[in-house]
Amino acid sequence: MSFGRMHRKEDARFIRGRGTYVDDVKLPGMLHGAILRSPYAHARIVSIDTSAAEAHPKVKAVVTGATLAGLNLAWMPTLSNDVQAVLATDKVRFQGQEVAFVVAEDRYAARDALELIEVEYEPLDAVIDARTALDAGAPVIRDDLEGKADNHIFDWQAGDRARTDELFERAEVTVAQDMLYPRVHPAPLETCGALADFDKVTGKLTVWCPTQAPHAHRTLYAMVAGLPEHKIRVISPDIGGGFGNKVGIYPGYVCAIVGSIVTGRPVKWMEDRSENLMSTSFARDYHMHGEIAADRDGRIKAIRVKVLADHGAFNGTAQPTKFPAGFFHVFTGSYDLEAAHCEVTGVYTNKAPGGVAYACSFRITEAVYLVERLMDVLAAELGVDPAELRMRNLLKPDQFPYTSPTGWEYDSGDYPKTLRLALDMAGYDELRAEQAAKRARGELMGIGISFFTEAVGAGPRKHMDILGLGMADGAELRVHPTGKAVLRVSCQSQGQGHETTFAQIVGNELGIPADDVEVVHGDTDQTPFGLGTYGSRSTPVSGAATAVVARKVRDRAKLVAAAMLEASPDDLEWQDGKWSVVGDPSTAKSLAEIALAAHSNLELPEGVEGHLDAVTVYNPPNLTYPFGAYICVVDVDPGTGQVKVRRFVAVDDCGVRINPMIVEGQVHGGLADGVGMALMQVMAFDEDGNHLGASFMDYLLPTSMECPSWELGETVSPSPFHPIGAKGVGESATVGSPAAVVNAVVDALAPYGIRHADMPLTPANVWRTIDGRPFRT
Numbered sequence: 001m002s003f004g005r006m007h008r009k010e011d012a013r014f015i016r017g018r019g020t021y022v023d024d025v026k027l028p029g030m031l032h033g034a035i036l037r038s039p040y041a042h043a044r045i046v047s048i049d050t051s052a053a054e055a056h057p058k059v060k061a062v063v064t065g066a067t068l069a070g071l072n073l074a075w076m077p078t079l080s081n082d083v084q085a086v087l088a089t090d091k092v093r094f095q096g097q098e099v100a101f102v103v104a105e106d107r108y109a110a111r112d113a114l115e116l117i118e119v120e121y122e123p124l125d126a127v128i129d130a131r132t133a134l135d136a137g138a139p140v141i142r143d144d145l146e147g148k149a150d151n152h153i154f155d156w157q158a159g160d161r162a163r164t165d166e167l168f169e170r171a172e173v174t175v176a177q178d179m180l181y182p183r184v185h186p187a188p189l190e191t192c193g194a195l196a197d198f199d200k201v202t203g204k205l206t207v208w209c210p211t212q213a214p215h216a217h218r219t220l221y222a223m224v225a226g227l228p229e230h231k232i233r234v235i236s237p238d239i240g241g242g243f244g245n246k247v248g249i250y251p252g253y254v255c256a257i258v259g260s261i262v263t264g265r266p267v268k269w270m271e272d273r274s275e276n277l278m279s280t281s282f283a284r285d286y287h288m289h290g291e292i293a294a295d296r297d298g299r300i301k302a303i304r305v306k307v308l309a310d311h312g313a314f315n316g317t318a319q320p321t322k323f324p325a326g327f328f329h330v331f332t333g334s335y336d337l338e339a340a341h342c343e344v345t346g347v348y349t350n351k352a353p354g355g356v357a358y359a360c361s362f363r364i365t366e367a368v369y370l371v372e373r374l375m376d377v378l379a380a381e382l383g384v385d386p387a388e389l390r391m392r393n394l395l396k397p398d399q400f401p402y403t404s405p406t407g408w409e410y411d412s413g414d415y416p417k418t419l420r421l422a423l424d425m426a427g428y429d430e431l432r433a434e435q436a437a438k439r440a441r442g443e444l445m446g447i448g449i450s451f452f453t454e455a456v457g458a459g460p461r462k463h464m465d466i467l468g469l470g471m472a473d474g475a476e477l478r479v480h481p482t483g484k485a486v487l488r489v490s491c492q493s494q495g496q497g498h499e500t501t502f503a504q505i506v507g508n509e510l511g512i513p514a515d516d517v518e519v520v521h522g523d524t525d526q527t528p529f530g531l532g533t534y535g536s537r538s539t540p541v542s543g544a545a546t547a548v549v550a551r552k553v554r555d556r557a558k559l560v561a562a563a564m565l566e567a568s569p570d571d572l573e574w575q576d577g578k579w580s581v582v583g584d585p586s587t588a589k590s591l592a593e594i595a596l597a598a599h600s601n602l603e604l605p606e607g608v609e610g611h612l613d614a615v616t617v618y619n620p621p622n623l624t625y626p627f628g629a630y631i632c633v634v635d636v637d638p639g640t641g642q643v644k645v646r647r648f649v650a651v652d653d654c655g656v657r658i659n660p661m662i663v664e665g666q667v668h669g670g671l672a673d674g675v676g677m678a679l680m681q682v683m684a685f686d687e688d689g690n691h692l693g694a695s696f697m698d699y700l701l702p703t704s705m706e707c708p709s710w711e712l713g714e715t716v717s718p719s720p721f722h723p724i725g726a727k728g729v730g731e732s733a734t735v736g737s738p739a740a741v742v743n744a745v746v747d748a749l750a751p752y753g754i755r756h757a758d759m760p761l762t763p764a765n766v767w768r769t770i771d772g773r774p775f776r777t
């Protein structure tokens with residue numbers, strides 16, 4: 001009836017191929033758009049000649065930056081208060097940048113006509129390596145910004161520098177490590193796209209788009225294009241994966257809208273795979289330098305970090321306004337230390353814009369990777385077992401709620417218990433014995449641990465907003481006379497199973513089966529305002545809104561039940577999903593009975609208008625802090641550098657689990673993602689800025705071949721900041737797992753004297769790392 005394993009309601013349509021994705025939507029008279037993209041990473045546009053394309057018999061319109069400039073739409077704001085070219089006017093700044101948009105009768109004609117557009121470019125030197133972006137004499141990428149004479153975007157810092165430096169000066173042991181979290185891509189199987197339909201008669205614009213944040217998109221379209229917000233409807237139908245890739249507004253969306261306004265017909269634009277990989281956002285690209293100060297017995301005192309963040313050609317990173325590096329300052333991880341300090345510098349390069357929170361809460365993946373790699377470097381320096389080192393430093397249960405040295409309030413947890421469970425499940429001591437025996441035979445086996453803390457549920461008003469919009473979520477709950485319910489929420493599922501788990505939350509609160517609750521989402525005309533789904537915020541924010549709105553319904557049902565029973569509401573109790581007179585179960589009234597009575601001619605008590613429906617807006621008081629202990633076991637082939645992930649134990653604590661089966665599915669997906677990032681993924685460029693990973697032949701996705709059978713465990717630390725004690729979990733595994741895999745590989749390579757190797761640990765990279773080094777046990 002409520003929480004527990006339950007098959008996903010949405011699977012009935014998904015496994016029958018009956019989902020409706022944007023590309024499935026076809027409107028009468030619909031036209032198709034295609035984008036001409038820059039072949040250069042950096043070049044001045046000398047001229048654009050569209051006459052031959054316009055003469056193509058099936059072409060209805062060709063839009064360029066000049067057309068958009070006439071409408072004041074050539075540039076659009078990014079999520080980080082920068083501007084981004086919708087279609088280039090002056091220069092192109094990354095390979096794949098949008099230059100022109102063709103609208104034609106069919107998709108093929110639109111693509112053909114792109115070939116007819118003549119663009120004369122004057123190539124310029126490109127900045128590809130972020131470490132050279134601030135060099136004197138480096139080409140200035142953003143000369144469109146008034147007075148801009150360099151590639152610097154921001155400097156940001158958090159923590160107590162003086163105290164941290166002091167602890168470093170006095171420390172018995174310090175370690176330092178440079179590491180790169182490479183540029184990766186969320187690569188959802190469904191690419192981005194939009195179908196725009198502007199109705200000249202009603203003035204209404206409808207946009208179908210696989211957006212993770214339909215309401216935020218509507219507001220931004222209204223603000224940027226000057227269209228009245230009530231005349232805009234954004235419909236986000238079924239989505240084939242988002243992972244952060246579908247948060248922002250991309251030039252193609254704006255072009256589809258302009259195309260529809262210009263032609264008076266619906267215009268659809270769908271990216272192909274290469275366009276998705278080349279242009280619509282990336283993640284990470286953090287060059288990090290981390291240091292730990294500790295006692296000789298392995299008690300950590302302080303952590304100090306410097307980051308160079310490569311944000312590409314436009315600062316389109318998706319972060320709360322106050323935090324240009326997202327929640328990176330959670331880099332103190334799960335440990336009890338005295339002080340910490342970080343500095344982050346953001347720079348422009350000639351690469352695609354972005355910096356999205358790819359399956360993580362705003363840069364926490366980078367932070368977790370950093371601290372968990374540093375812990376292993378420290379363990380190697382001290383000659384202490386990495387599990388033991390973590391045990392000595394983990395926060396203790398009585399320290400919660402815990403305020404970290406950079407100001408975060410962790411909610412709840414028993415970290416040592418979670419790590420102990422993971423060690424027991426893995427059979428840690430036996431694994432170490434096996435490793436020792438193998439090492440003696442010259443075999444490479446590695447065991448890697450990662451203990452992560454996430455911070456999800458953005459976000460509390462006191463700390464954050466996105467582009468000035470507060471991060472509350474709405475929920476509306478209608479109860480029909482027969483006791484069936486419709487829940488309307490502002491978050492947007494991309495495959496996480498909200499139609500099931502949110503129905504379970506309502507069912508749990510109201511004592512009705514989850515199958516009796518229909519969940520409506522993804523249509524701004526049908527749902528209350530809210531900021532959408534990313535950073536595992538749905539359950540912490542919209543899930544909380546759902547519990548609160550269901551409780552409002554339950555409270556109103558109590559008044560009606562009291563009237564039905566001719567009793568005082570004070571004499572009723574909620575038992576087994578029904579209202580009854582205290583101590584008299586024979587009086588129990590189910591929600592269906594109460595709903596029918598509320599709609600009948602029963603004389604209603606004061607405060608009840610006639611039905612049970614309710615509305616709420618939920619402002620989260622704090623983030624929730626899921627955490628977990630991961631242990632990865634790898635075997636490395638010394639001859640080829642091939643890494644085989646043999647085992648992976650993942651113990652997650654996401655507070656109360658609504659649907660353990662869905663939680664496990666989320667963890668499985670995230671672990672596979674982590675293996676992909678650790679072992680095979682990087683968005684690489686040559687020195688001219690040519691993209692070297694624009695297909696799935698080059699940018700590799702992990703499959704079941706690369707993944708072991710995951711071994712999952714759980715502990716449950718309810719969040720005191722959430723009405724049902726749940727914490728988010730969607731992204732925990734992506735956040736926690738790369739460090740476990742890399743730690744395992746580095747551990748396997750320890751006999752070569754290796755303490756660090758950068759991702760991705762492809763066979764070639766591993767082989768290069770050990771080549772020529774002596775093997776010493």
Ligand code: CDP
Pocket residue numbers: 496497498501502533534535536537538539540543654655656657658659660662663666726727728729730731
């Ligand atoms: O925001 P997003 O949906 O990506 O992440 P989430 O809120 O962590 O939820 C992912 C899925 O797991 C949803 O269907 C949640 O309702 C479910 N979940 C759960 O069943 N129990 C939890 N404690 C957390 C999430």
